[in-house]
Amino acid sequence: MRLAVGVLAASVVLLAANDCFAKPTKFANRRGLLEDITEFISLVPLEKIEAVIKQWIGKDPSVNAAFKFLDSDRYKEIIDQGSRVPEFKNYLDFLEKSRAPAHNLWNFYRLLIGLDPLKQLAKRTSPTLRTIDAAPLLQMVDECLEQIDKQQFEDLYNRKIEESEDFKYFVDRMDTKEHINVRNALRESAEFKEIVSELLTYGIDMYGVFKKIFRFFFPGGIPHPSLTLFP
Numbered sequence: 001m002r003l004a005v006g007v008l009a010a011s012v013v014l015l016a017a018n019d020c021f022a023k024p025t026k027f028a029n030r031r032g033l034l035e036d037i038t039e040f041i042s043l044v045p046l047e048k049i050e051a052v053i054k055q056w057i058g059k060d061p062s063v064n065a066a067f068k069f070l071d072s073d074r075y076k077e078i079i080d081q082g083s084r085v086p087e088f089k090n091y092l093d094f095l096e097k098s099r100a101p102a103h104n105l106w107n108f109y110r111l112l113i114g115l116d117p118l119k120q121l122a123k124r125t126s127p128t129l130r131t132i133d134a135a136p137l138l139q140m141v142d143e144c145l146e147q148i149d150k151q152q153f154e155d156l157y158n159r160k161i162e163e164s165e166d167f168k169y170f171v172d173r174m175d176t177k178e179h180i181n182v183r184n185a186l187r188e189s190a191e192f193k194e195i196v197s198e199l200l201t202y203g204i205d206m207y208g209v210f211k212k213i214f215r216f217f218f219p220g221g222i223p224h225p226s227l228t229l230f231p
Contacts, residue, residue: 032099032166033100033101033164033167033170036160036164036167039156039160043148043149043152044148049144049147053067053140053144056136056137056139056140060136060140062132062133062134062135062137062203063136063137065132065202065203066132066134066137066204069132069203070204075113075202076114078198078199079109079113079115080110080115081195082191082192082195083106085189085192085195087182087185087188087189087191087192088186088189088192090182090185090186091182091183091185093182094173094178094179098169098173098174099166131201131203132201133203134200134204134205136203137204137205137209138208138212141212141213142212142216150216
């Protein structure tokens with residue numbers, strides 16, 4: 001449960017950080033991008049979001065099934081397979097060049113769900129569960145997002161874009177042709193598409209979740225479409 005909430009919080013933080021609310025001035029903070037991200041995560045009301053998730057798990061069988069899948073061996077296999085998709089590795093490399101500790105964070109996530117960073121690729125199998133309705137999980141995401149104070153994120157973003165050189169550099173890199181190229185390559189990867197499709201079978205609409213997050217933070221539309229990983 002805590003892991004799922006943490007992943008949701010991190011997703012919200014990283015996506016919120018991609019909009020350009022302010023112009024840079026001089027940089028006063030050189031602590032690094034990881035420390036900047038930690039400050040954004042501290043704004044996420046994890047206890048409120050956890051309460052919402054527990055309520056949905058208890059009342060909706062589709063959400064309950066989706067979270068059970070997130071604790072399954074098959075989910076670990078999918079994460080391991082996704083880690084080895086060349087286009088995904090290229091995307092992590094791009095984030096590293098943008099001063100984000102992407103490889104370390106991804107390996108940390110693997111360890112949290114019980115995977116060794118050097119675990120051999122599991123043999124791919126076909127899903128055996130029936131298709132689970134993904135709509136309830138998206139409704140739960142809406143309710144979780146309602147617990148977040150968008151103004152706090154905007155205020156912190158404005159301060160970080162002025163004070164943190166690494167944060168400003170990372171945001172600028174998200175709106176470059178290089179990012180567009182590695183992002184599009186990942187989107188069009190047959191292996192990545194297969195993983196997205198299988199997750200949907202288990203009631204997890206990955207694209208739908210991130211679209212919900214973007215629309216929450218950017219109700220007027222994405223100011224820079226190149227910043228988004230998902231179509």
